[in-house]
Amino acid sequence: MQAKAAVNQKPGNTLNNAFASHFAKSMFLSVTALAILSFIGTRMFTHVDLNLYGYMVGTIVFIGGFFYRFIAWGERPPTKLILKKGLKLLFRKSTPKTSVEHLATYNFIWNRGIYRWTQHVLIGWGCILSCFVTFPLVFGWMYFTMDDNGHYNIIAMGMKVMTVPADGIIANLSYNALNITAVMVIAGVCMALYRRLKNMQARAEQKFLYDFLPLYMLLLVSITGLALTFMNIFLHGAGQPAMSLIHQWSVIITLIYLPFGKLAHIPFRPMSVLARNYREHYAEQGMKECKVCGDQFVSVEQSKDVVDVLGVNAIEFKAKEGHHLAEMCLPCRRKYRIAQFSGFPTHEVKVKEANQNAKG
Amino acid sequence: MKKRLYLELENCIGCRSCLAACTQCGGHEERNRNYVYDVNPLVNRQTMPLMCLHCENPACARSCPAQAIQIHETGAVLSALVEKCIGCQNCTIACPYGIPKFDHEQNLMYKCDLCIDRTKDGIPPMCASVCPSNTLQWLTDEEIENKKKQFNLDNGKWVTSMPYLEGETNVKVNLPGILQGITKLF
Ligand code: HEM
Ligand code: SF4
Ligand code: SF4
Numbered sequence: 001m002q003a004k005a006a007v008n009q010k011p012g013n014t015l016n017n018a019f020a021s022h023f024a025k026s027m028f029l030s031v032t033a034l035a036i037l038s039f040i041g042t043r044m045f046t047h048v049d050l051n052l053y054g055y056m057v058g059t060i061v062f063i064g065g066f067f068y069r070f071i072a073w074g075e076r077p078p079t080k081l082i083l084k085k086g087l088k089l090l091f092r093k094s095t096p097k098t099s100v101e102h103l104a105t106y107n108f109i110w111n112r113g114i115y116r117w118t119q120h121v122l123i124g125w126g127c128i129l130s131c132f133v134t135f136p137l138v139f140g141w142m143y144f145t146m147d148d149n150g151h152y153n154i155i156a157m158g159m160k161v162m163t164v165p166a167d168g169i170i171a172n173l174s175y176n177a178l179n180i181t182a183v184m185v186i187a188g189v190c191m192a193l194y195r196r197l198k199n200m201q202a203r204a205e206q207k208f209l210y211d212f213l214p215l216y217m218l219l220l221v222s223i224t225g226l227a228l229t230f231m232n233i234f235l236h237g238a239g240q241p242a243m244s245l246i247h248q249w250s251v252i253i254t255l256i257y258l259p260f261g262k263l264a265h266i267p268f269r270p271m272s273v274l275a276r277n278y279r280e281h282y283a284e285q286g287m288k289e290c291k292v293c294g295d296q297f298v299s300v301e302q303s304k305d306v307v308d309v310l311g312v313n314a315i316e317f318k319a320k321e322g323h324h325l326a327e328m329c330l331p332c333r334r335k336y337r338i339a340q341f342s343g344f345p346t347h348e349v350k351v352k353e354a355n356q357n358a359k360g
Numbered sequence: 361m362k363k364r365l366y367l368e369l370e371n372c373i374g375c376r377s378c379l380a381a382c383t384q385c386g387g388h389e390e391r392n393r394n395y396v397y398d399v400n401p402l403v404n405r406q407t408m409p410l411m412c413l414h415c416e417n418p419a420c421a422r423s424c425p426a427q428a429i430q431i432h433e434t435g436a437v438l439s440a441l442v443e444k445c446i447g448c449q450n451c452t453i454a455c456p457y458g459i460p461k462f463d464h465e466q467n468l469m470y471k472c473d474l475c476i477d478r479t480k481d482g483i484p485p486m487c488a489s490v491c492p493s494n495t496l497q498w499l500t501d502e503e504i505e506n507k508k509k510q511f512n513l514d515n516g517k518w519v520t521s522m523p524y525l526e527g528e529t530n531v532k533v534n535l536p537g538i539l540q541g542i543t544k545l546f
Contacts, residue, residue, distance in 0.1 A: 108468070112442070265443040302453065333456070334410050337410060
């Protein structure tokens with residue numbers, strides 16, 4: 001494989017050749033980007049908050065794990081196909097709507113149940129909002145200064161964006177942003193844990209490392225975060241340094257875990273938009289007709305892609321009639337299998353399949 | 361002792377208990393993931409069940425861009441992980457038997473998981489637990505071997521998984537009787 005890849009490499013692609021692997025390149029580029037952004041954001045490193053140093057290291061380790069995992073994943077034939085074709089189709093008219101529904105409002109989770117939706121909005125948005133606040137602070141892209149007259153300046157990327165009264169609503173919201181999001185996450189995680197107790201659905205298939213660890217980590221992050229606030233306000237900062245370390249540690253562990261466990265869906269999920277675009281676009285291009293009944297059941301392109309992907313995996317489903325099994329619609333494919341067992345061509349009998357949905 | 365699902369197709373009487381039982385398994389959200397077909401619907405009442413055969417090299421999982429279909433250590437090919445499935449439906453096109461179902465509203469694939477919360481502890485899956493006609497059974501390899509001896513009529517008519525399937529599967533399928541003109545003694 002290695003040798004073949006080297007032979008096939010296009011000449012003149014110097015940037016790619018300079019690095020031992022995609023991994024090294026992506027890693028280098030992101031760390032450089034982070035450094036440059038921080039340099040600008042902190043006005044040449046004059047506003048670095050050294051308390052947040054651990055987070056910086058954590059983030060960099062996280063980026064390493066992230067690329068390691070994602071490059072391996074992107075190399076899988078079916079993944080590569082959807083990524084490649086999906087990215088080309090990124091600018092469809094429906095993209096903004098699909099993105100909002102898939103990535104922000106989670107309409108499809110709503111259809112799985114209002115409980116599950118509420119739970120996910122609390123956890124998901126709680127985390128996303130926290131990141132919006134934390135990361136700019138850690139890397140110095142945003143910080144606050146105080147004027148003499150009791151006004152706060154919010155400074156983003158070295159520029160003053162807003163000046164607000166120190167006891168105003170916006171100021172209060174920004175001091176408390178992380179407390180609010182922490183409460184959201186705690187509520188959401190509790191809902192998830194409660195569901196595991198009550199609902200057998202959530203209980204099946206669960207492994208500690210995959211299923212519980214991310215929930216406990218999110219809980220730990222949020223609770224230690226809230227504890228920090230509590231100590232500041234009610235204990236005049238007593239115990240703060242220790243708690244701060246525990247909090248930092250829990251965030252770092254969560255970040256490092258993220259690319260490998262359940263939370264890996266966060267960076268993976270935008271692919272669902274690519275997949276939707278891929279399906280919509282190629283459905284408009286032309287639909288595949290079932291070799292048996294003629295029903296249009298999938299786009300010509302996807303049918304071909306799946307057959308190719310199976311081919312790469314050395315899976316070749318040839319029907320003795322000459323076509324690939326993937327070229328039959330689902331009911332016909334099932335009847336075709338019955339026909340292989342019985343010897344009677346069930347799929348050729350022009351009768352719609354009996355109702356296959358039992359109502360529990 | 362490891363047991364597997366074993367299908368003796370022609371025993372099926374079409375009661376669809378397996379479909380109803382499937383809806384009741386933990387994690388199935390009251391939707392069944394298996395099928396029962398009339399073999400020759402306009403002529404007679406013979407039926408046969410069809411379910412995921414849990415391929416050893418599952419096409420559904422190989423075609424999934426999100427790695428949402430995991431293979432359990434027991435060999436069961438699980439339903440899509442709810443947080444990973446991106447709704448591309450590759451798996452439905454890839455499966456040689458047309459097994460995975462897709463819910464468009466939920467943007468989620470669901471398929472037989474061999475009632476993994478039961479079978480991982482050696483409890484038979486729901487369908488095999490309720491089948492009144494011994495079409496669906498939960499047997500050890502030894503028991504399946506004995507069946508083979510019992511039905512082996514020295515005429516090459518032991519019809520089992522291969523070559524009637526596309527590849528090796530963890531579920532074993534068999535058709536030892538009437539449809540081949542062989543009288544079967546229970
Ligand atoms: C990019 C947007 C995101 C999408 C599209 C998404 C999608 C999903 C989906 C479809 C599920 C399965 C829910 C179910 O069927 O019950 C899920 C579960 C989950 N998501 Fe997200 N997610 C996103 C962002 C996030 C973020 C930012 C977090 C924060 C850490 C998060 C944490 C979780 C957790 C912890 C679960 C598991 C819930 C459980 O185990 O019951 N997600 N996500
Ligand atoms: S029968 Fe179909 S759904 Fe079941 S494991 Fe094989 S390919 Fe996957
Ligand atoms: S529909 Fe879901 S489970 Fe099926 S191939 Fe696509 S992502 Fe995988």
